Amino acid sequence: MEHPDAIAYGKQYPEFWVQTPHNGQPASVGNGIHIAFIASTQAAVHAFHEAALAAGGVNEGAPGGRPDYGEPYYGCFVRDPDGHKVEASFWHTGLE
Numbered sequence: 744m745e746h747p748d749a750i751a752y753g754k755q756y757p758e759f760w761v762q763t764p765h766n767g768q769p770a771s772v773g774n775g776i777h778i779a780f781i782a783s784t785q786a787a788v789h790a791f792h793e794a795a796l797a798a799g800g801v802n803e804g805a806p807g808g809r810p811d812y813g814e815p816y817y818g819c820f821v822r823d824p825d826g827h828k829v830e831a832s833f834w835h836t837g838l839e
Contacts, residue, residue: 772826779830785817791831795821803828 745751749762758781764774782788788806796802804820812818818832 776827777830778827779832782818782831782833785833788817788819788831788833792819792821795823795829799824800829 746762749760751758751760753759764770766774768774770776780791782791785806792802792806800821800823802820803822804818806819807817808814809816809818815835816832817835818830820828820830823829
């Protein structure tokens with residue numbers, strides 16, 4: 744899948760994105776790096792968040808819903824020790 748300033752890859756939907764920073768500035772540590780993982784449950788999102796903080800990450804958004812992302816979204820954000828933003832998210836399907 745291609746968009747202006749971005750390209751995405753995936754088997755069923757775009758899972759891996761590469762794009763320029765949203766703010767138009769050059770890519771650098773913490774600007775232009777956002778790694779996201781799909782979790783299988785809300786509990787997995789919590790476990791990821793706890794493990795990331797225990798490994799030296801910084802909280803950038805505790806596990807929970809994000810109304811701007813839509814009702815099915817449940818996730819969290821951390822900064823790794825190098826300053827990169829990392830996300831874990833679970834998407835409710837209604838079938839859980």
